[in-house]
Every structure is written in C-alpha cells, then in structure tokens.
Amino acid sequence: MCVRNCSWMYPYHFILTISTRGLHLGGNAHLKGIPMAESEKSQIIATVTDYLEGIRDGDSARIANAFYSSVNLNSVDRDGNLVLTPRSVLETLATSGTLPPNSSEITHIEINNDMALVKVTIDMPTLNYHDLLTLLRLNVGWKIVGKTYTTVMK
Template sequence: MSNPQVNDILATVQIYLDGLYEGDTAKIRQAFHPASSLFAAIDGKLVNVPREDWCRLIESRPSPKAKDQTREHDRVLSVDITGPDTAMVKVNCAILPRFFTDYLSLIRLDGRWQVINKTYTAEMLAG
C-alpha cells in the first residue's frame, strides 16, 4: 500500500531531478522554496548558494540531457518523514563527471512539499 505523504514528497524530488537533468529552472523553482539554499563544504570552506544564484548557474551550462548523459545515477536512497510538515530525503544523481549525494530537507507549506535546503557532496567519477 502506498503512502500519500511519501508519494507527494517523492513527486517533489522527481521534479527536482528532472529539472536538474533537463536544465529546466522552472522545475527547480517549483521544487525548491524561494528562500532555499544549497550548502557544501568545498576545500574546507562553507559554500552557500541561494536558489536564484544556482538557477543562473544551471541556465549558463549545457544540461546533462543536452549532452546525452544517462540518468543511471538518479536514485532515492531514503525518505525520513520527521513530522507532518518536515522530511529529509537522500538522493544520488550525476552531472558527469561529478557524482552527487544530496540531502534534501523538505517542508510542507500551503499544502505542498518544497525543498528548503540542499546539503550535498560531489566526487569525480573515474572514467
């Protein structure tokens, strides 16, 4: 039996993954709250990228889809519903040659799930 709450969360995550693969910032904006940011530790320093700065970066580069990359790395690893309006989802994806593990914090506002925070790590795939 499916859980409607999990299904709604996974639908938001799928919109994110589709937007990332397609380079479609309308989908990214749909999945990510306007106040959201991306966080990572790069070279020992905290990197904080607001959603709109990230969208401009996405728009400035060819999408994985345009480069005929596969989506073999896209997968949801876990969903942790921490309350009626909060959840954490761990996903893998790739924009070759980089492989990402993302921790997506989601909140439910106005009846829909949105990513409020993405904390990620990236590694280069051997190839």
C-alpha cells in the first residue's frame, strides 16, 4: 500500500474544467509532472461532442457512435423511483424533430487512466438537463458507458 507520494500509481489523473472563461486544470496533475496526452482529452471531447451535436442536429448515428451499445440512461421519476431508459429511446427522440432548439456545454472533465467522468449541461428553452457521463477507453476508443441525468425547470 502506498502511503506517501503515490502519484506513480495513478499517472493519468487530472481534472479539466471547461467554462466560458477558458480551461482550468485542477486536481494534482501539475504536481505529478505527467500530463495527460492531448489526444486522450481530445478523443473524450470528440466522443461527448458526438452525443451533444447528435441531440442538437437529430443525428442518431452520432449518438450511437458516442455510446457503448448497451447503455441505459439513468434518472429518477417524480416519486423517487429509478428509471432506466434504453439509449435507443434517446436516438428516437433526437430524430423525431420534437426537441426544441438547445445549446450544450461540457462543464467538467475528470480523467483517471482509462476512465473519465464528464459533466454536461444541455440548455433548452424551459429546462436544463444536467448529465454525468462515464466514459471508458475501450479497444474501439472512448465510449460513454453510463449516463445519469436530472432536469431543472427554469
């Protein structure tokens, strides 16, 4: 067990927060001196962008490309019950033409070796979706393997 200076155990840990004010590195990445490869960050951002732009543009292929094939979307209903929605429902909704215009923002990325947590806000006219996306670096690239979300009325 490592008790002191355990940075060698987790060489790819850092936190990246993206906001309208630019980029901010948090965590201890700068202390370890082992920066995450730019390609890893850009691949994660590209995967999440496929999801977000797929919703915005009604492109089910981009949504499917971003997610692992058997992902459920997790939320809670008004009675506090867990709701597991298949990814295919999101694809159908996005291509139905019923979604209002929206904009989205990646607000936080945390990467630990072969996994990442990404926080996303999707702004719609009457509500905001707040997503927590879990990604894994698989043999086919970075894929969203979990999505938990909530909605906040404006």
